[in-house]
Amino acid sequence: MTVYNREEVLLQATNVQLTFDQHPILRDINFCIRNITRPGLLQGQVVTLIGRSGIGKTQLFKVLSGLQAPTAGQITIHNNKSVKAGDMGVIFQNYYLFEWRTVYQSLMLAAKKNKQLWGMEKQTIERYAEQFQLTEHLHVYPQQLSGGQRQRVSILQQLLKGSDFILLDEPFSGLDVCMIDKAVELLLQVSLSDELKTLIIVSHDIEHSVAISDTVFILGTEPGKEGATIKKEIDLIERDLAWRKDIRREKRFVETIEEIKACL
Numbered sequence: 001m002t003v004y005n006r007e008e009v010l011l012q013a014t015n016v017q018l019t020f021d022q023h024p025i026l027r028d029i030n031f032c033i034r035n036i037t038r039p040g041l042l043q044g045q046v047v048t049l050i051g052r053s054g055i056g057k058t059q060l061f062k063v064l065s066g067l068q069a070p071t072a073g074q075i076t077i078h079n080n081k082s083v084k085a086g087d088m089g090v091i092f093q094n095y096y097l098f099e100w101r102t103v104y105q106s107l108m109l110a111a112k113k114n115k116q117l118w119g120m121e122k123q124t125i126e127r128y129a130e131q132f133q134l135t136e137h138l139h140v141y142p143q144q145l146s147g148g149q150r151q152r153v154s155i156l157q158q159l160l161k162g163s164d165f166i167l168l169d170e171p172f173s174g175l176d177v178c179m180i181d182k183a184v185e186l187l188l189q190v191s192l193s194d195e196l197k198t199l200i201i202v203s204h205d206i207e208h209s210v211a212i213s214d215t216v217f218i219l220g221t222e223p224g225k226e227g228a229t230i231k232k233e234i235d236l237i238e239r240d241l242a243w244r245k246d247i248r249r250e251k252r253f254v255e256t257i258e259e260i261k262a263c264l
């Protein structure tokens with residue numbers, strides 16, 4: 001049995017609605033993400049928002065990141081502050097990078113935004129680059145990188161900025177099978193870097209995102225109601241399915257995946 005506590009609220013979605021041309025896309029979205037602690041271990045949160053194609057994941061991603069204002073309701077972080085653009089580290093599906101800057105220049109720009117790194121930017125970049133297997137690629141331009149390398153640079157950029165929340169849109173799409181496994185490992189590594197670090201993954205790749213999460217929120221519709229809402233929350237720690245290597249082969253994991261699919 002895993003010993004853990006879910007403590008203070010880090011992020012709260014309250015009655016979020018999003019309507020386009022009088023058509024509800026998101027309705028009554030209510031959930032909260034709490035700080036998880038494990039005695040003697042550094043542990044951040046990894047939350048997945050799952051839903052079928054077209055349900056509204058990207059719209060919820062935008063609302064969560066402050067890039068899209070909800071029609072009603074709000075997303076609050078730290079001490080009830082409403083989220084605004086720039087509060088969260090955002091990693092888009094295509095790993096957008098500044099093509100005219102070298103990897104190092106982009107990472108330096110990110111590090112300079114983080115007051116806690118002042119004076120230590122270079123050493124921090126070099127330390128992370130080694131950890132993320134990017135040392136040999138620091139002085140090249142993004143077009144000289146593979147998809148997996150671009151993803152690692154994007155994640156590293158957000159880590160250097162010091163954002164407590166990192167939102168990832170479909171982090172496994174466009175990666176081959178080996179790279180997906182590496183991305184899974186990398187995200188787990190990031191979640192172990194700071195107990196206040198929260199990764200929010202928006203994905204339809206159920207298996208890989210659930211394998212690294214502690215909590216899953218399922219976005220879906222309900223009969224007779226237009227717009228998507230959170231249909232179910234699954235606490236994977238309670239089921240003893242979080243923070244475990246090779247979890248995907250376990251019977252209870254497979255059953256949870258089936259349960260999620262049935263809910264979509």
Ligand SMILES: Nc1ncnc2c1ncn2[C@@H]1O[C@H](COP(=O)(O)OP(=O)(O)OP(=O)(O)O)[C@@H](O)[C@H]1O
Nearest residue numbers: 020021025051052053054055056057058059060204
């Ligand atoms: N600007 C807009 N105006 C009107 N409707 C929109 C707009 N943007 C998105 N939608 C609609 O909102 C719904 C949700 O779209 P969204 O892109 O969030 O889905 P998704 O779950 O991310 O899909 P996918 O997994 O295929 O990317 C869709 O029905 C889409 O047609």
